[in-house]
């Protein structure tokens with residue numbers, strides 16, 4: 261087991277912020293790695309039910325679009341489809357023990373996605389160049405496997421310090437805008 265293992269369902273803000281930096285995140289009953297917003301509910305709010313990596317490196321996901329992501333009548337909002345592809349494609353490195361963040365994502369919307377019908381996403385790493393990981397995948401309607409959407413994008417492998425660096429960057433932004441506010445107030449006085 262890696263030193264990054266994380267078996268508990270942490271509650272404190274400190275522990276929650278550490279969550280995304282672990283290679284073994286909390287999972288739903290179906291084994292879906294849970295993002296920060298879904299950990300307390302212990303279920304993926306996008307509707308992911310299960311995930312698995314096969315021996316060829318392809319990741320498979322079972323899901324349904326929840327009713328509360330309805331866009332057009334009885335079909336998914338496009339933002340749900342894009343979010344699911346971001347999530348599923350982003351899980352492929354994670355399933356292989358690699359932390360990453362999305363840098364670019366392109367989505368082709370082929371057919372509307374019906375609400376609360378079983379769909380499947382499969383995704384795989386196409387290639388790696390330096391820290392860049394190129395991933396593609398598609399969403400199909402079960403059981404006939406008609407293609408509903410395709411996604412492809414670039415993920416950047418990151419280390420555990422990524423979000424700490426971001427917190428520092430954000431504090432700098434806040435202090436700069438605070439200093440600007442003071443200067444503006446003085447200039448107006």
Ligand SMILES: CCCCCCCCCC(=O)SCCNC(=O)CCNC(=O)[C@H](O)C(C)(C)COP(=O)(O)OP(=O)(O)OC[C@H]1O[C@@H](n2cnc3c(N)ncnc32)[C@H](O)[C@@H]1OP(=O)(O)O
Pocket residue numbers: 279280285293294295296346347348349350351354360361362363364389390391392414416
């Ligand atoms: C816990 C369980 C659940 C896990 C869920 C995962 C699924 C969800 C995934 C997400 O949604 S992540 C959230 C959305 N994404 C972000 O918030 C990323 C925001 N952007 C960043 O943090 C930075 O821009 C980024 C880390 C992507 C790059 O910043 P860097 O300062 O590291 O850029 P740098 O200039 O050092 O470039 C590093 C590498 O990235 C490449 N790169 C940077 N931006 C790129 C870009 N836009 N497209 C392609 N490549 C890019 C760059 O060419 C270079 O490649 P090489 O290492 O090969 O030289």
